[in-house]
Amino acid sequence: MKKILIANRGEIARRIIRTCDRLGIETVAIHSEADGELPYVSEATEAAAIGPNPVAQSYLQADKIIEEALKRNAEAIHPGYGLLSENADFARKVTEAGLIFIGPKPEVIDTMGDKLGSRHTMKQAGVPVVPGTAEGVSDIDAAVSEAKAIGYPLMLKASAGGGGIGMVLCENEQALTQQFDSVKNRAKAYFGNDIVYLEKFIANARHIEVQIFGDESGNIVHLYERNCSVQRRNQKVIEESPSPDLPESARTKLCEAAVQAARAVGYTNAGTVEFIVDENNDFYFLEMNTRLQVEHPITEEVTGVDLVEWQINVAKGETLPGQDTIHTNGHSIEYRIYAEDPKTFFPSPGTLSVLKWGTGARIETGYEEGNKVTPFYDPMIAKVILTGASREKVLEKSRKFFDETAIEGVKTNLPLFDQFIESKPFIEGNYATAVLAQWLTQQKEEKTV
Amino acid sequence: MKQLTASMAGTVLNIAVSEGDSVSAGQTVMTLESMKMEIPVEAEFGGNVEKVDVEVGSFVNEGDTLVTLGE
Structure with missing residues (x-):
């Protein structure tokens, strides 16, 4: 492997560049307008301006990033963490473009990215999961009835959530009723998927x-x-x-x-x-x-x-x-x-x-x-x-x-x-x-x- | 006339008040998004909304006027 494009920014891009330098691998950094001055951009072998400041217009531009990798003859893409790193579609597109995605297979990213799906997979594999609903709860009535079986306090979580976003601790039925719609709406807004489920809250965990x-x-x-x-x-x-x-x-x-x-x-x-x-x-x-x-x-x-x-x-x-x-x-x-x-x-x-x-x-x-x-x-x-x-x-x-x-x-x-x-x-x-x-x-x- | 200003740079995520509304001190008038976090903007004082100086999606710098309040 002679050249890697790093589809990320800041400290993690710099961290990856350091190892690549040591291994004699060239690097391509991508950056938004605001990030042009940051050290990782000049420390990479090459740098490509990828778009304006909001991540949706720069670091999340999957096609543009892949195009840049191909244009600059990179053989692989390292996604770092956050941004496109857990995006199965991106991993798939990278592979389809004939490049190596430095990470797991897209199908595995898909399975594990969905919290309900991964709970199900783990349970089948004999790995203990937190007691909770096996499927999503569609409405507040279903949630209240499931909650009775699980017991309070419990966590209301978005199946597609992550990074601390899309989960709320509910101490009682009143809290669950109050939070249900808001968590569902936020899940829809942030992750484009409004499936929510309940999990027992483990105290002093x-x-x-x-x-x-x-x-x-x-x-x-x-x-x-x-x-x-x-x-x-x-x-x-x-x-x-x-x-x-x-x-x-x-x-x-x-x-x-x-x-x-x-x-x-x-x-x-x-x-x-x-x-x-x-x-x-x-x-x-x-x-x-x-x-x-x-x-x-x-x-x-x-x-x-x-x-x-x-x-x-x-x-x-x-x-x-x-x-x-x-x-x-x-x-x-x-x-x-x-x-x-x-x-x-x-x-x-x-x-x-x-x-x-x-x-x-x-x-x-x-x-x-x-x-x-x-x-x-x-x-x-x-x-x-x-x-x-x-x-x-x-x-x-x-x-x-x-x-x-x-x-x-x-x-x-x-x-x-x-x-x-x-x-x-x-x-x-x-x-x-x-x-x-x-x-x-x-x-x-x-x-x- | 008094102005509510941004305490930090960010993007306007949503606006909870419109012209003519009466707001009281401590009330949330809008939400800014900065560094991947939602920050509620509370009115430091009460008054009637004379003008909403920003739109959803606007980028504001620290100190920019967000809402102009009258008596």
Whole structure:
């Protein structure tokens, strides 16, 4: 493979370019008008302006992107994460154009992209799923009647949803009645599909996911787990590997279930199986992400594997190394730095007048000092990855790192990390997905007292 | 005349008020979309809508007038 087009932007485009450079593969970057100044564009071997700022007119222009790849003699397209990465039609079109799509087969993306479909597939494969409706619930009467069987509290979810959009926690029948139409409408508006279903709400749950990989010869391996329970608005903020407070026996079962899930769909390339894990370490399949995950670097840090390199190798038809060659060492934590108000979480676009990083971290960022964080895309400025021999060592390094780091020009969630990493639940490591919201509420209360 | 301005850059997703409406402080008058997030714009003060200065789909910069309110 000599040339790859990267159908993405910012930090992930840069991350992919880095591996390609090391492997001697040329890269083609695509960019919108607003992104022309970003570092990834000049770091790629070639760059193509793809359209105006809104993603629908630029990064989601599947045909235009494929055309560009063909024109520039690229042999493969790496979709990164988000944007077109989990779009089965795009994967299909890429293949039909005679190019290699660096990811799983379109049929697998289709199956796993539909939450109800993937629940069904997993259940058949013997992977535990969260108790809930097998089919979509068509109207509020059906929802209320199904809800009685499942019990409250429950989650109302869009089958086509993702990224934290299209799901609502309903504490009781009144909440379900109030939310039903709005979730259905939002699902229609965002995902073009208004099928919704109900799932039991698992209290004090942790979100733990397993990195898996499959090759064309049918080999499936896992690269252990990541705990992604520190979230806001159902989106991840801090991830760590290995997961604290998870017994070895539970870890083994979880990783085995992930491999079983991947095998059930004949998975190829990089994927992530997300589980929710309850207080008794019982776990349930949540969803599968059929792409490279944002938080993949922590897995790279503890396993020593370059996941992008593996993606390219598998796409070329190479065989994966055996499971017995994959080990983890030490501990790694990723902090996602967002351009947002640390209290309200509202976005804060602007120019990064100061961008000074502390020492000792792997920084994955799409920006340099002086760049603009525009309102058109995701508010993530950077991923900060800190690794050490133990979790305690990583926390020590984190404190030092945040002390030395300064970002000016936009509001960021840096102040939140500074304090949150000193909180009891985070230090103890036995936290659940509600931890950040609970901690913020507690902070507010302490201030008013 | 008082003006409600955008606290951040973004695209107007929907508008909840029209000319002649009376709004009270704290009421949501429109929703902006910025960085993949919907941000409700609340009236900082009450009044009668004299003019809606933007349309659905307009791109606004921080400080741009969204709605003009009269007494």
